[in-house]
Amino acid sequence: MALLINPRNQKAIFGAAALFLVFLLFVLTPSPMSKLQSEVIADITPQDTTIAPQDTSFERVGGIPLADEEETVPHDATPVINTNENGESYIDGTAAAELDTTATPAIKEFGVEPLGGAAHADSKTSKTHSTAAATSTIGSSKADKSSNKPFYDTAEGAKAAVADKNSKSSSAASKGKSGSSKADQKSSSSSSLSSSSADISEGKIAGCSNKEEYVVMIDAGSTGSRVHVYKFDTCFSPPKLLNEDFEMLKPGLSSFDTDTKGAAKSLDPLLEVALKSVPKDKQGCTPVAVKATAGLRLLGEEKASAILKEVRRHLEDDYPFAVVEGEGISMMDGSDEGVYAWITTNYLLGNIGSSKKTPTAAVFDLGGGSTQIVFEPVDGEQMIEGEHKYEISFGGRDFTLYQYSHLGYGLMQGRRRINAAVITNALEKKVAGLTPLSELEAKDESATAKVTIQHPCLPPGVSATNVKVEMDDKKTSYLVNFESPAKSEDDPLAKTAATQCRFLAEGVLNKELECESKSCSFNGIYQPSLRHQFLPSSDMFVFSYFYDRLQPMGMPLSFTLEEMKDITNLVCAGSSYWKQYLVQPESIKELEEEPMWCEDLSFMTSLLHTGYDIPLNRELRTAKKIEGNELGWCLGASLPLLDKNSGWTCKVSSAN
Structure with missing residues (x-):
């Protein structure tokens, strides 16, 4: 047949065959970088995701899986490392499983079934509220992800390649080539989201000009107190937020226990901020409120009430502000805390406060003593009746919200629960010398621990000394040293640290508790x-x-x-991985100074995924501020106080 082929065509065929052979040789020969990448992955990825039995394993305690149970959620043992076009390594939050490109981009499934169970339906009636409407110049915004640097060491390109893997690969590659400048890295740590929309204020009141009013709100949290001084222009309907001054201090009111005067005086530095922020001629007609949250509730009603009574006396006698009567100085109900945070967030985003029916954001607040969830369900009217159902009117719109405050599941309480589970396991194993503290010993801040217990939430080679652990009965406590079961990152036990810690974190959520409805979160709650x-x-x-x-x-x-789980696994993996894959030097310092960071991140990830049942590939947003205004419940709680009939009267006549 070759004799019948035109000689010119023969040359073309032979040339094509030669090119094909060169192509095969190129494809089949591994590059040095791909070989290095494989070695790194093999080094940090367990050969077997089943946790091998060991002397330090954790038996089931309150829902904690046995140490030799297989991990049921995939891709969770260690970070997955990829390489971009420039040969740079980065942690891929989605590489372990292909995204379903046919799904809605904002919520693609990873094949993880919804966690079932029923729910606790409260028989009490739902709450209905009318909240004073207000707004600001912020408007709604979607944070430009490209302006916020990820933790990957290839900066913007790596994040874009991970987050938009299937739909924006070409754009991601072009960004990845540019790398990151120092200015870019600085912008990555910005805590404030910016707005891209116009002023959402609907109109100025005719004949009104320059009518400025202030509200002082003090958040008495479990780990510290914070003051927010808000400045509004009430010539707008709804009123417009002009400015916020913010300051915080530690410790919180609850740390003073029975020292009521000390607790009240601890707020003086915050009140000095308010005195400087509010003009003197406005102070007498500026309402001040103090709202205590979960930390003070955990002290008990008698001690908490005594502290708040002294705080009220101190404000009324020693400061010029108009103290809000009744609930103005009080322990805030957990449901109000969550809803006010929802109002703050959606108000600053521009989702509420105008006549436009904009979809609203869900909020998840994590304090030291409690966590709150608030969102607007698609068919809120069909929601089971109970205290979780919260109806409000804001800016001319009605909202039916689901809200719940999980007392005892804030970050510090979550850490306490996990540590208590570790102590319980140690007691069952009859660890020598592990005895509860006496009442006198429990108050001794200078006491040193005599017993060391292995804690799977500590990275290899990390220890925590003199840790006081309060048990679930709130009466018994222990003083111990914690150490990692893995002595080094080469120790086989290091390979399962993140998995073991997650099992502990999931166990304290009590997902196995029976619910009374078809849908629940954790701890038996609808x-x-x-x-x-x-x-x-x-x-x-x-x-x-x-x-x-x-x-x-x-x-x-x-x-x-999924990316949050990856950074958790990285933190739990040990210091050599911190130094290799974390860009910011400050990150290394934080991890070296706080041994419980792996535990905290594991609890947070478990709370969101296992507790609240958020899909792994669901996009989350976080910020400390929006356009310079702090997120949280304080702004939402301050808006109603602009109403002169909201429970306060001027101490002196206002100049205006």
């Missing part, structure tokens, strides 16, 4: 499904401790839960 009852296109905001723990690790302001 919750409409976020997978089916919340718009996929709507934002989910996580803040407070979520922000405080993630941002030092270089996480961007927008990320998936």
Whole structure:
């Protein structure tokens, strides 16, 4: 047949064959970088995801899986490392499983089934509220992910390649080539989201000009107190937020226990900020309120009431502000805390306060003593009746919200629960010398621990000394040293640290408790499904401790839960991985100074995924501020106080 082929065609065929052979040789020969990448992955990825039995293994305690149970959630043992066009390594939050490109971009499934169970339906009636409407110049915004650097060491390109893997690969590659400048890295740590829309204020009141009013709100939290001084222009309907001054201090009111005068005086530095922020001629007609949250509630009603009574006396006798009567100085109900945070977030985003029916964001607040969830279900009217159902009117619109405050599941309480589970396991194993503290010993701040216990939430080679652990009965406590079961990162036990810690974190959520409805979150509490009852296109905001723990690790302001799990695994893997894959030097310092960071991140990830049932690939957003205004419940609680009939009267006549 070759004799019948035109000689010119023969040359073309032979040339094509030669090129094909060269192509095969290129494809089949591994590059040095791909070989190095494979070695790194093999080095940090367990050969077997089953946790091998060991002397330090954790038996089931309150829902904690046995140490030799297989991990049921895939891709969770260690970070997955990829390489970009420039040969740079980065941690891929989605590489372990291909995204379903046919799904809605904001909520693609990873094949993880919704966590079932029923729910606790409260028989009490739902709450209905009318909240004074207000707004600001912020408007709604979607944070530009490209402006916020990720924790990956290839800067913007790596994050773009991970987050938009299937739909924006060409754009990601072009960004990846540019690398990151020092200015870019600085912008990555910005805690404030910016707005891209116009002023959402609907109109100025005719004949009104320059009518400025102030509100002072003090947040008495479990770990510290914070003051927010808000300045509004009430010539707008709804009123416009002009400025916020913010300051915080530690410790919180609850740390003073029975020292009521000391607790009240501890607020003086915050009140000095208010005195400087509010003009003297406005101070007498500026309402001040103090709202205590979960930390003070945990002290007990008698001690908490005594502290708040002294705080009220101190404000009324020693400061010029108009103290709000009744609930103005009080322990805030957990439901109000969450709803006010929802109002703050959506108000600053421009989702509420105008006549436009804009979809609203869900909020997840994580304090020290409690965590709150608030969102607007798709069919809120069909929600089971109970205290979780919260109806409000704001800016001419009616909203039916689901809200719940999980007391005892804030970050510090979550850490306490995990540590208590570790102590319980040690007691069952009859660890020598492990005895509870006496009442006198429990008050001795200088006491030193005599017993060392292995804690799977500590990275290899890390220890924590003189840790006081309060047990679930709130009466018994222990003083111990904790150490990692893995002596080094080469220790086989280091390979399962993240998995063991996650098992502990999931165990304290009590997912196995029976519920009375078809949908629940954790601890037997009813919750409409976020997978089916919340718009996929709507934002989910996580803040407070979520922000405080993630941002030092270089996480961007927008990320998936899968990426959050990856950074958790990286933190739990040990110091050599911190130094290799964390861009910011400050991140290393944070991890070296706080041995419980792996535990905290594991609890947070478990709370969002296992507790609230948020899909792994769901995009989350976080921020400390929006256009310079702090997120949290304080702004939402301050807005109603602009109403002169909201429970306060001027101490002196206002100059205006």
